[in-house]
Amino acid sequence: AQTVTQSQPEMSVQEAETVTLSCTYDTSESDYYLFWYKQPPSRQMILVIRQEAYKQQNATENRFSVNFQKAAKSFSLKISDSQLGDAAMYFCAYSFMDSNYQLIWGAGTKLIIKP
């Protein structure tokens, strides 16, 4: 069965510093997709970054980057130059084509930014 594990219920970081959120997953699929979504108090689930498993290069979106280790089934999110607006719940998620790209979710990490 596919599962996604986020072992850090809460993380805090000083504004302008760098923080890394952890995610591991379990799957027997060879081709799949991994995502980080951000959910601020407004409830809107916002896509932060996506990674295709067959691509070895780590995805990057401005201050957000991932460290994708396929053999270790690890997909961590690094946020550089943390800003107050980054404070939110962060969810790691996984999907693959044969499941109609249904998202399987981790439990989430609450990120606190200290001014």
Place this chain on the structure above:
Amino acid sequence: GAGVSQSPSNKVTEKGKDVELRCDPISGHTALYWYRQSLGQGLEFLIYFQGNSAPDKSGLPSDRFSAERTGGSVSTLTIQRTQQEDSAVYLCASRAMGQLQETQYFGPGTRLLVL
């Protein structure tokens, strides 16, 4: 439309009443998903639509839950005889076919409270 919209934003109902939650996906998106986000269970898949048909209803928790989609666009999730354990945020997402077909875009959710 520009994004996925959901209504109502919040709904308070009494135990035993029926409720309808609406989702209007991004224009042109043929795939539509409903998820439930609750404190105890995290994020759970409920149902997937491709066009007007629902090939995957495996996540619906009981026969009190049903959903339909008309015109390949708007979807309605109906909960009959609501129970207190139905209290949760109900999220809708849609995705396109073709490029980036694996990426889902979410609405702001409906927070349901059953008293």
